[in-house]
Amino acid sequence: MTNIATGVLGAQGKVGQAMCQAVDSAADLDLVAAVDKNDSLEALTAASVVIDFTHPDVVMDNLKFLIGKGIHAVVGTTGFTDERLDQVRSWLADSPGTGVLIAPNFAIGAVLSMKFAQQAARFFESVEIIELHHPNKADAPSGTATRTARLIAGPAGDCHPARTPPAPGSRERAAPTSTGCGCMRYASPDSSRTKRCCSGQPVRR
Incomplete structure (x- = not known):
């Protein structure tokens, strides 16, 4: 071939x-x-x-x-x-x-996190996305955070980007309820994230 x-x-x-x-x-x-x-x-x-x-x-x-x-x-x-x-x-x-x-993100963990957030959002009245990244990131919010917001609640999804050194790529989804707050977090060390996203990752079915 x-x-x-x-x-x-x-x-x-x-x-x-x-x-x-x-x-x-x-x-x-x-x-x-x-x-x-x-x-x-x-x-x-x-x-x-x-x-x-x-x-x-x-x-x-x-x-x-x-x-x-x-x-x-x-x-x-x-x-x-x-x-x-x-x-x-x-x-x-x-x-x-x-x-x-x-693709808003090439990392398997980030893609799964977006999917999990979409599935979980229907069980909560409101969802907040908090994103931390290094200050040199070109866009705020990032494509990953924006895509997550759209999956959860459409273009008006609640998203708060923050650029603080030396933050790795990190996204946190908080879903408050009357009895507590559900929280899901995805983070990847900056030094290894790039190589993993570029080299591809095997997916087991």
């Missing part, structure tokens, strides 16, 4: 560097382009799929280019509003056969 020609956008960023290493070491992937903010997007045309870990300010331009070239995209960049998602769907409608996967 032919390896998948893969490009990485945001290749010099923290996650981007780890992603390049993960792609380069994968048996079924070939790293054909590693592009950062000062590079031309044209270098990505050799790729069949591109992984985007850039910035909310540029991700839409990146996707417009990739979809226009018929290149599949896996997006870990956050900042996607309903309007942005509608725009991506509009571009995809004009490019049949091209796929885009936008």
Whole structure:
């Protein structure tokens, strides 16, 4: 089977560097382009799929280019509003056969935490999301917190982001009731989280 020609956008960023290493070491992937903010997007045309870990300010331009070239995209960049998602769907409608996967978080623990919060929320009158992250995080609230809020209560979900050094990625869901308060917390050490998210994790069924 032919390896998948893969490009990485945001290749010099923290996650981007780890992603390049993960792609380069994968048996079924070939790293054909590693592009950062000062590079031309044209270098990505050799790729069949591109992984985007850039910035909310540029991700839409990146996707417009990739979809226009018929290149599949896996997006870990956050900042996607309903309007942005509608725009991506509009571009995809004009490019049949091209796929885009936008994931607010690549960590299995975070994905499960979002699902657990969604399931638990229906048993409580109100839910609060408290997010702690390092002060250099580009968006507040993060895509993970925003997605959790939407799963629980729609766009008006109650979310309180905090950026305090040297906080690791941490999300806490509190659900108060008349008899007490249920609390669910997901945290991942910053030093190991990036590598785990990039290398993939086996899922047992």
